[in-house]
Amino acid sequence: MTSSSLVCSIDGCKRPITCLCHHCQKNLCSKHFNEHQIQVNNELIPMTDCLNELKMRLQIDEKTGPLAMLQMWRHKKYNEIDQEYNLEVEKLKKKISKYDEQISETVSNIQELINEGDASIDQVKEIQKIIETITDQVNNLTMSESIEIINEQNLLGTYIRMGSIQYLVKAKIKCNNIDLYGLESERSLVGYDGLCPQCGKAHVLFERNRGFYALCQTLHTQVYRKNSK
Template sequence: MASSSLPCAVSECKRPSRALCNCCQQYLCRDHLKQHDDLIDAQLPHLADQINALSDQFNNSTLLESSGLTELNRWREDAHKTVGQFYERKCQQFRQVVQERQNKQRKELDRMRSNMNELIREQEATQVQINSMTESIRSFEQDINNLQQVHFKINPLVIDDNLISIPQETTSRDLLHEPPQHQTMQSTSNIVSNNDRHLPANQKRNPSFPGKENRGFQISRFLVTIMDHI
C-alpha cells in the first residue's frame, strides 16, 4: 500500500518531499534538504572567526583600559588637581600671615632701635628703662621663634568610599540563547529556492532521484519523516 507524499515546500520544485525540517517545520525534498543543511553549516566558519576574534580581544591586556577605568583615572587626576589647588591656596594664606607678622615685627624692631639709640645718645638710662628694653628684646626673640616654628592644625583628608561605586556584576544575559526552532529569518523554501535559482545550469538539482553524490548529506539537525512507499 502506498501513501501519497507532500510536495517540496520550495516554490517551483515538483519533487515530493522526503523529510520534515525540524527548525522551520517545512517538508523538503532530498536535494533541498541538503541545500538547507549546507546553508546552515556555511554560517559556522564565520561564527567561529567571530569567537576567535572575541577570544583575542578578551586576552588582550588593553581590555583592562575600559571606559570605566579611564573614568577612574580621570577622577584621580581631577582629585590631584583639586588637592594641589587647595594646597596652593593654603600656602598663599600662610605667606600672607607671615608677611603681616613680619611687617609688625619690623615696625617693633625699628621702634626698639630708635629707643636704644636715644638712650645711648643721652646717656641717662635708668634701670627701669634697661629692664623694659631687655623684656622687649626677649619678647621679640620669642615672637621670631614662634613664627619660624609655626604648626598648622591639619585634619586628615577623609574620602568617603561611596564617592565611587563600582558595580559588582554586569547585566546578566543568556550568552547561549537559541531562538525557538520554528523561528527563522526567512522561510526555508525562500532560502533554498533563491540559492537554487542562482546555481549554474550544470549544478542545479537533478530532477531525477539523487544519486551517489547526495548520499552523504547530513540530517542530524532535522526530524526526518519517511514519505516513501511502505
C-alpha cells in the first residue's frame, strides 16, 4: 500500500507524486500538475489581452490616440492666439484712426489760421501743445507698445533678476481672466508655495518652495523700465 506522504495532495487522488507544484506549493501527481500548469498558462492570457489593449491606446493616431489630444490643445492655443491678435489689431486700428483724425483736424486748423493771416501767439502756442501731445501719443503707439509685445514674446523661458535673486519665467497662464506668469526662483524662499493667487491651484510644476505667480502686465512694465535705464 502506498504511503500517504507519497501520494498526490489533491483530495481523493491516490496517484504517486511527481513533483512539487510551485503554483500551490503542494506535491502533485503528473495529471494534477499538468492541470495546474494549464491553469497557470490560462492566467497569462488575460495579461496578454491587457497589454494589447494598452498598446492600442498608445497607437499614434491623429483621430483616436494621444496625439489627438495634443492636436486639440494645439488648435485651442492657435485659436486663443488668433483671438488675442484680432483684439489687439482692433485696438490698434482704433488708436491709429483717432490720432489720424487729430492730426487732420490740427492741419486744417493751421491752414485756416494761415489763410486768415491773423493768428495770435496764444493760438500758435496752443497748436504747439496739441502737436506735442499727438507726437507723444504716436511715439507711444509705434515704440512703447511694440517693445511691450516684444517683451511679452521673449519673456517665456528667460531669466529675470529682481533684487539679488534670479527667476526663470517658466509658464504663462490665464486664471479667472487674469494673465499670469509662473516664475521659479533660483533657490528656495519662504512663502513660495507655487499656488495660484487667483484660485489656489498649482497650474505649473515648480521646484519645492521656489514657485510663485506675477501679473503679466506688472512683469512687462518692470522689464521695460529696467531695459530703458
